[in-house]
Amino acid sequence: MTSPLMPLHDAIARFVQDGQTLAMEGFTHLIPFAAGHEVIRQGRSGLTLVRMTPDILYDQMIGMGCAKAVVFSWGGNPGVGSIHRFRDAIEDGWPAPLAIHEHSHADMAGRYQAGASGLPFSVLRGYVGSDLPKHNPEIRTIECPFTGEKLAATPAINPDVAVIHAQRADRKGNVLIEGIVGVQKEAVLAAKRAIVTVEEIVEDLRAPMNACFLPHWVLGAVCEVPRGAHPSYAHGYYDRDNAFCKAWDGISRDRETFLAWMKKHVLGTKTHAEFLDSIGSPTMAAAAAPGMTG
Amino acid sequence: MTTYTPNEIMTVEAARRLANGTVCFVGIGLPSAAANLARLTHAPDVVLIYESGTIGAKPEVLPLSIGDGELAEHADTVVSVPEIFRYWLQGGRVDVGFLGAAQVDRFGNINTTVIGGDYAKPKVRLPGAGGAPEIASNARETWIIIRQSKRTFVSKVDFLTSVGHLEGGDSRAKSGARGKGPTAVITDLGVLTPDPVTRELTLVAIHPGITVEQAKAATGWDLKVAPDLAVTREPTEAELKALRALQEKTAKAHGTSAVSE
Secondary structure (H helix, E strand, C coil), rough: CCCEEECCCHHHHHHHHCCEEEEEEEEECCCCCHCCCHHCCCCCCCCCEECCCHHHHHHHHCCCCCCEEEEEECCCCCCEEECCCHHHHHHHHHCCCCEEEEEHHHHHHHHHHHHHHCCEEEEEECCCCHHHHCCCCCCCCEECCCCCEEEEEEEECCEEEEEEEEEEEEEEEEEEECCCCCCCCHHHHEEEEEEEEEEEEEECCCCCCCEEECCHHEEEECCCCCCCCCCCEEECCCCCCCHHHHHHHHHHHHHHHHHHHHHHHHCCCHHHHHHHHHCCCHHHHHHHCCCCCC | CCCCCHHHHHHHHHCCCCCCCCEEEEECCHHHHHHHHHHHHCCCEEEEEEEECCCCCCCCCCCCCCCCCHHCCCCEEEEHHHHHHHHHHHCCCCCCEEEECCCCCCCCEEECEEEECCCCCCCCCCCCCCCHHHHHHHHCEEEEEEECCCCCEEEECCEEEEEECCCCCCCCHHHHCCCEEEEEEECCCCCEEEECCCEEEEEEECCCCCCCCHHCCEEEEEEEEEEEEEHHHHCCCHHHHHHHHHHHHHHHHHHHCCCCC
């Protein structure tokens, strides 16, 4: 069996193609920023971007023209406000028109579960009285064959590629996720291919018996990218960069300021390490020091 | 006389309602501040659940986002997002869903999606539903905490994101939504509860120093006032001390000024 360990550049080049459905997950924790930046650097376009909580990363990808559609349940910069590139794309079609497919969290989570379970749809007690089904033809009603109850049904999500970030992998490419695990396991198992970036590759994962664990044989690529979730956080490694998240509001409000920032820091750098240097983030050596808490 | 801000009395009044031992599904921002104030004062055993999967969260500082590590660090357990919605919320284990809103209407329906224009071309695009539609239709009851103004208190929401009492009367019961729906709306001016028959939100209490005229002027429909209108109790020194300490710690941790959300 070939090892999934490879550089991030190669993983994106090999697995992410124009026009695909791409799910990048991480519920405010472990957001795969480094991988998203690499998608931008490699100039992917026409993507349908799936994510429960589009925030700064999808704002960047939308503003750089990677997306034709977004499938989501909450879009914003948590604790700060709007994501301006996302809004500009929806409200004014810049840099390109953006279709939106809007759901709720419970529904998105269930849709990934259905996808991971090999089922065609998800069923939930959801959207009662809500206007969302009027604007999203994928939210439908079914009748329970046993009780006759009316329930909401939505199609499974089976992305072409799922991308997540995790704390650790071992040399075989087995992955361990700790802390708030969100919907990452479901997203990976629902996808045709999965790319995982990790803080570090270790000799022994020491995964607890009931841990959130993804075996190497379900993963297409595992890439070591220290601080790969910055400016979000990696529990046990580094905190969220709240100052950056606030600064993003100013950077992204204006199209020209946004483009200049992306050109300088993302397109103008070759790797995530160079990106971190260019924005003046703590050095990798300091970041990798043990004992830092999330 | 104690001095306090409108935000403080709103947060304290909301916190007081949360009885010890209640299982509360908490929204970020104002609900989170009130729920944690309750936990730090009269309700040490309140069970706080956040949609990021943290059950029994005991944050030392208020989370900036719904998935802060602070929530996981001190929680009884952390489960996946599908599990939190399926087993714990939809499974019927939540007593109170505690929500914020951009708009609330006279029947307690919530809008967090779009304001003005239409859905495809809105005047203001809001973040969207998050977990609220299923919290509002699966918790045993719902509380809403929101600053009251003509902008936020509207006769009919521009977009119905999360269900309240729909068109009033028995329309919610007929809709298939579970639980009692919104049983209280706590604002910076007072407290509203649904009329037992019409389900229209009615002003049942005002904060000290607030007039009925002020409350009516900050409401986008002809606000009905309970005949036995109460005045809420002023925050105590102990409540204000606990709230301010929590906010100071939060501001220090997040590098923000001390505001109440």
